[in-house]
Amino acid sequence: ALELQLQPFAVLLRHTLDQLQEKDNASIFAEPVSLDEVPDYLEYIQTPMDFLTMRQKVESHKYKTMDEFELDFENIINNCLMYNAKDTMFYRSATRLRDQGGMVIRASRRMAERVG
Numbered sequence: 001a002l003e004l005q006l007q008p009f010a011v012l013l014r015h016t017l018d019q020l021q022e023k024d025n026a027s028i029f030a031e032p033v034s035l036d037e038v039p040d041y042l043e044y045i046q047t048p049m050d051f052l053t054m055r056q057k058v059e060s061h062k063y064k065t066m067d068e069f070e071l072d073f074e075n076i077i078n079n080c081l082m083y084n085a086k087d088t089m090f091y092r093s094a095t096r097l098r099d100q101g102g103m104v105i106r107a108s109r110r111m112a113e114r115v116g
């Protein structure tokens with residue numbers, strides 16, 4: 001498709017994001033953590049991140065490399081591991097997403113090398 005010629009990397013990142021979000025079946029990483037629901041969140045977390053924000057960055061071509069994309073993904077995970085206690089669903093979801101998401105990103109990296 002024309003899109004694939006003009007912005008293959010954005011297409012690849014969008015597809016990668018779709019696969020990562022499939023692993024977040026409770027959708028706890030889908031949007032920015034609500035500061036109404038979690039008023040002290042910014043006392044602990046300096047750089048919040050979520051999949052919606054990442055998607056907006058893909059669409060505005062903010063990611064030039066897979067490394068930049070992966071840094072935001074790792075940020076989503078690490079924020080959650082820092083803020084939530086180990087015995088919470090949130091914490092366990094983050095470790096699961098880290099493990100399952102790692103494979104997704106490695107496969108996308110190989111695609112990015114091919115797309116060049």
Ligand SMILES: CCOC(=O)c1ccc2c(c1)NC(=O)[C@@H](C)N2
Nearest residue numbers: 028029033037038080083084090
């Ligand atoms: C309806 C109440 O929502 C939350 O308290 C809440 C909602 C979503 C959350 C979250 C908390 N904490 C987190 O660390 C990230 C992963 N997501």
